[in-house]
Amino acid sequence: MLLTELIDIKYPIIQGGMQHITRSPLVIAVAEAGGLGLLTTGALDAEGLRKEIQTVRENTDKVFGVNLNLLQPNIDELVEVVCQEKVPLVTTGAGSPKKYYDQFLAAGIKVIPVVASVKHAQKMKDLGVLAVVAEGQAAGGHIGASSTMPLVRQITEQVDIPVIAAGGIGDGRGLVAALALGAVGVQMGTVFLAAQETPIPDSFKEAVVSANDQATTVTGRKGGHPVRAINNEMLTQYLDLEMQNTPEEELEKLTVGSLYRAVVEGDTKTGTMMSGEIAGLVKGVRPAKEIIEEIIQEANDCLSQLSNVKL
Missing domain, CATH: 3.20.20.70 (Aldolase class I)
Structure with missing residues (x-):
């Protein structure tokens, strides 16, 4: 199915x-x-x-x-x-x-x-x-x-x-x-x-396009609310403070409004640019139709190649 x-x-x-x-x-x-x-x-x-x-x-x-x-x-x-x-x-x-x-x-x-x-x-x-x-x-x-x-x-x-x-x-x-x-x-x-x-700022899109396999980081593990995003100055500071067992209320001051700063204001330094580890595969800004069609074409090509594989 x-x-x-x-x-x-x-x-x-x-x-x-x-x-x-x-x-x-x-x-x-x-x-x-x-x-x-x-x-x-x-x-x-x-x-x-x-x-x-x-x-x-x-x-x-x-x-x-x-x-x-x-x-x-x-x-x-x-x-x-x-x-x-x-x-x-x-x-x-x-x-x-x-x-x-x-x-x-x-x-x-x-x-x-x-x-x-x-x-x-x-x-x-x-x-x-x-x-x-x-x-x-x-x-x-x-x-x-x-x-x-x-x-x-x-x-x-x-x-x-x-x-x-x-x-x-x-x-x-x-x-x-x-x-x-x-x-x-x-x-x-x-x-x-x-x-x-x-509908996000070009600066956010460019951060994704320029990302590599090590570009994302996870904050909030100690507090039990882990979040993955593209690393930047604010998240680096957050991680340093988290390792020092800084109280949650102090850490929260860094992140309040940070998603808005990234998504609306295009702030790549203190905004939270939520993104997956796969960002390193994103190579350019393109129409959604082109993205989907390329994914399907690659999937079909891969299936064709695998049809000849014998283990």
């Missing part, structure tokens, strides 16, 4: 819902290119989300979804809007969607939670969700404890539910690897940071 059999999309690729970033221009472009675009709800109120949903609908007849951060203070009203607008699909993060599951079902909405362990995947399977996104710690933003490859394989082996692989996947070979692990498709975020349609 492929993701395209679960969702009416051309290619088994989901564009990850990156907080404050994946707005309607990118979602429309990804949907039109054959993937599943996800709107983020970060920094939106109910009417802001409604407007974004309607904008997508006005510009494409393709399937799209909304990514819900369940820890948002206004999550109840955001869920209400999603249900009123009968969005085809939601992905959820930062908790279990159980509280809202009946609302989603009543509105005919497919639910795909993001999970970081076999235990959570099993709970979501028992809830009755369509599939899960198994996200490893190579991803950008808030991360779990497991690496992508072992996480995906253990969930596909132990939980009878379609699995979408995420975290450190940014090209066609990564897509093929995910399928080999038993996944039905992939979710990609970092590769779309450099899409022309992504």
